[in-house]
Amino acid sequence: MKTILKSLFGKIALIFLIQILALSAVQMYLSLTCTFDYYYEKDQKLHAKTAAALARMIEERVKAGCSLTTITNDTQNLTLLNPDAHIYIVDQTGRILQTLTDASEIKRKKIDVQPILEFIAAKDQNLKEAVFIDNPLDPDGKVIFSASPLHLDDQYAYLLITYNVPLNTLSLQSIMDSGVLQNTALAAMLAVMFSLFAGFLVFFFLNKRLQIMRNVVNFFKNGKYDARIPITSRDEIGELGVAFNNMASAFETYLRDLERNDRMRREFIANISHDLRSPLASTRGYVETLMIKDEKLSQKERKKFLQIIHKNVVHLSELVSELFELAKFDAKQIEPAIEPFSIAELAQDIVLKFQPQSESxxxxxxxxxxxxxxxxxxxxxxxxxxxxxxxxNALKFSGKGATVNLELLKAENHVIVKIADNGPGIPVEDLPYVFERFYRVDKSRNRKSGGSGLGLAIVKKIVEAHGQKISVKCNPGSETVFSFTLPVWKKDLSQPRNKIKQTISSPEKS
Ligand SMILES: Nc1ncnc2c1ncn2[C@@H]1O[C@H](COP(=O)(O)OP(=O)(O)O)[C@@H](O)[C@H]1O
Ligand SMILES: [Mg+2]
Structure with missing residues (x-):
């Protein structure tokens, strides 16, 4: 029981149950009091005009010379018709002047006349609700009544007929015995049961959905990051599910990024170590051979060793300066000095520079x-x-007899720079990674077929530092195309050409 009450379902169900029971109690109470009121009101209305009729009759007979006692005695026949009715003549102060009822039964000599005045004042005795008066037969009780002014010879009095259905005679038992009330109670009970059933049904499904959510959150907590809440409806719980799913997706992406960055960092360190160690080890070997064998080496051998050492040192210094450059890009220490220039002239110069190499x-x-x-x-x-x-890269990877094409194209606000070659290309599965540091299609890191794998990473950093994007397309066996854009210079007379120096911060996240 305690555990049930701890759950939201238990709490809501309990509150709901209490509420339904309280509502039914209020409804029962209201219908009971209404029933009482209705009975009294109906009874009083039924007899409302009796007192007036009787008063007129008494007045006439008094006028005809009959004594009040005789008249009252005669009216006994009337009370036989309704044994609950009691007739009194009351003076203006409420004192009982005359009655048929046994003196021993009379428990009050005087009653409050205010209700009589109220009754008489009501037009045609059309009362809004039952009016009660002190019951002369009961020192504490009240009864419904009919009353009328009574003009006797010497005084102004009231004729009062009480209908002795005291409040307590309409007992709960009698109400219970009434078929109408039993039906009302049955209907109320059915309504309570139905709403309880409906309520429990709603809570059951609500609870079931919350349970599913809790399970998914637990899965997620235990590392099943692709767990998502099934969204069956767009209500508040559905919205909560959507919010959780969005959060889970964001978290999952963040985690994957973190894992990828971590893997890349580890690979990066392993690659640096490898790329630094190999040329260093080779250089050390040749230097030691030169030192130990010195005289024994031929001039030709010595020259060859020195050439290898030189090549290693050049490679090492290139690698170190490339790493340094990338580190500076990462630390945002390099910012491009933006100025207008002729990309066509630059392209021609570069082609000229590479001409000897391409020819060879x-x-x-x-x-x-x-x-x-x-x-x-x-x-x-x-x-x-x-x-x-x-x-x-195009020269290095396309091979003998290939064609390398540097193309410039004019787009709306940009110039597209395209470098295409018809070499063997890059396998599709490698394409997304070629801009990553140290990534090389040839994983053997054999220096003959490539450098350190930092070249494209630097190119990407440069293009992004200009606020532009670089892309690569490749249909293996036909063409490999690297392309990026540069914004066209808009002539601004307020800025003399050689004074335009502006920096664009890199949008890159690394
Ligand atoms: N034009 C190209 N044709 C075929 N493969 C290429 C081309 N350009 C780049 N690549 C591949 O992308 C890898 C990364 O290039 P890069 O970062 O410049 O490194 P590196 O030139 O030092 O090997 C290269 O090792 C190569 O495998
Ligand atoms: Mg390269």
């Missing part, structure tokens, strides 16, 4: 752009670095 690789490096290309806004040094990185 037997790769056809071409640039294509429309005439009158507008100036764009950006940090020219950074954009050069980004395009160079992309071309470097």
């Amino acid at each position: 690789l037997n790769i056809n490096l071409i640039s294509r752009f429309p005439k009158n290309l507008p100036l764009v806004m950006g940090d020219i040094g950074m954009i050069e670095r980004a395009i160079s990185n992309l071309i470097q």
